[in-house]
Amino acid sequence: MKQVTVSAPGKLMLLGEHAVLYGRPCIVTAINQRITVTASLDAKPLFTLSAPDVQIENYQKPLNQLGKGDIPKGARFVEMALYNFYNNYNRYTKKSGVRVTTQSEFSSWFGLGSSSASAVCVIKALSELSGIKLDKPAIFNLAYKTILAVQGKASGFDAAASVFGGTLYYISPGKTIEPLNIDCLPLVIGYSGVKADTVTLVNQVAEKARKNPQAVESIYDNIGKLVQQAKLAILSKDWPKLGKLLNNNQLLLEKLGVSSNRLDDIISAARSSGAYGAKLSGAGGGDCMIALYSPEGKLAVSKAIKSAGGQIIDIKTNAEGVRIEK
Numbered sequence: 001m002k003q004v005t006v007s008a009p010g011k012l013m014l015l016g017e018h019a020v021l022y023g024r025p026c027i028v029t030a031i032n033q034r035i036t037v038t039a040s041l042d043a044k045p046l047f048t049l050s051a052p053d054v055q056i057e058n059y060q061k062p063l064n065q066l067g068k069g070d071i072p073k074g075a076r077f078v079e080m081a082l083y084n085f086y087n088n089y090n091r092y093t094k095k096s097g098v099r100v101t102t103q104s105e106f107s108s109w110f111g112l113g114s115s116s117a118s119a120v121c122v123i124k125a126l127s128e129l130s131g132i133k134l135d136k137p138a139i140f141n142l143a144y145k146t147i148l149a150v151q152g153k154a155s156g157f158d159a160a161a162s163v164f165g166g167t168l169y170y171i172s173p174g175k176t177i178e179p180l181n182i183d184c185l186p187l188v189i190g191y192s193g194v195k196a197d198t199v200t201l202v203n204q205v206a207e208k209a210r211k212n213p214q215a216v217e218s219i220y221d222n223i224g225k226l227v228q229q230a231k232l233a234i235l236s237k238d239w240p241k242l243g244k245l246l247n248n249n250q251l252l253l254e255k256l257g258v259s260s261n262r263l264d265d266i267i268s269a270a271r272s273s274g275a276y277g278a279k280l281s282g283a284g285g286g287d288c289m290i291a292l293y294s295p296e297g298k299l300a301v302s303k304a305i306k307s308a309g310g311q312i313i314d315i316k317t318n319a320e321g322v323r324i325e326k
């Protein structure tokens with residue numbers, strides 16, 4: 001049976017979260033830890049999924065039931081990606097069944113985009129298996145549709161990072177996807193030990209905006225402005241400037257109410273140990289924080305993050321986007 005293995009990187013939001021849902025830009029980078037998906041066609045019209053990292057073993061569904069009924073959490077992105085692929089392209093393809101196995105180099109608890117990367121992989125794998133060659137923008141569009149179907153509201157920044165790789169200046173919904181031509185960024189990543197729920201936080205911010213539209217809009221505007229400055233600072237490798245912008249972004253996220261005591265503690269420990277700047281990354285409430293270190297400063301920043309209760313995640317930024325492995 002025809003089989004293909006593809007992989008896609010996870011992501012790290014650098015600046016601009018939340019505001020990116022409301023038309024402002026963000027900067028996201030692809031990380032060197034990847035999701036790998038192996039897919040093969042099945043003569044029976046069945047979808048079979050094994051995703052041991054998220055406790056899914058031999059989950060099965062007839063193709064005509066895709067997207068229907070109760071879908072276990074760990075299977076949602078893969079099943080909806082498949083559903084979207086068949087919905088868009090079944091006029092070209094005989095609907096044969098498919099077996100999918102996913103494997104992750106990082107825990108889905110870190111909030112580093114394992115779900116969107118798995119959706120991207122599934123779409124790329126199906127395009128290879130069915131002979132319908134999709135280019136990167138087409139893969140992005142289907143992956144974004146998938147994330148919207150599962151999450152309700154989403155900017156698509158994570159799918160952009162998984163598909164295109166590198167470090168991107170991004171405006172939703174894929175209106176601008178601009179690669180920033182740089183190397184790996186000098187960042188330490190600390191996991192707060194708490195799993196964040198993106199949908200809850202997005203709703204919380206939306207509720208705040210409903211009650212106080214002007215104040216929240218002006219926070220979004222300020223985030224948008226600093227993201228533009230950050231883009232220039234990144235391109236010119238002006239790390240002290242970028243550090244200040246990370247700190248300002250964190251302040252604005254605190255005003256939106258999405259930081260947490262735990263994140264605040266880890267972030268201030270990183271700053272006190274000499275980091276140029278630090279902030280939460282992603283929806284907030286938990287997940288990861290990032291700290292930009294000065295030359296020679298990496299060890300001190302890592303130690304400070306650890307002593308404040310953070311877990312260091314050893315990753316490099318600016319990784320390659322989705323690719324075929326074999």
Ligand code: PMV
Nearest residue numbers: 017018154155156198282283
């Ligand atoms: O929680 P994460 O890492 O998926 O990041 C969410 C970022 C938001 O801007 C809050 C949502 C989005 O889709 O852009």
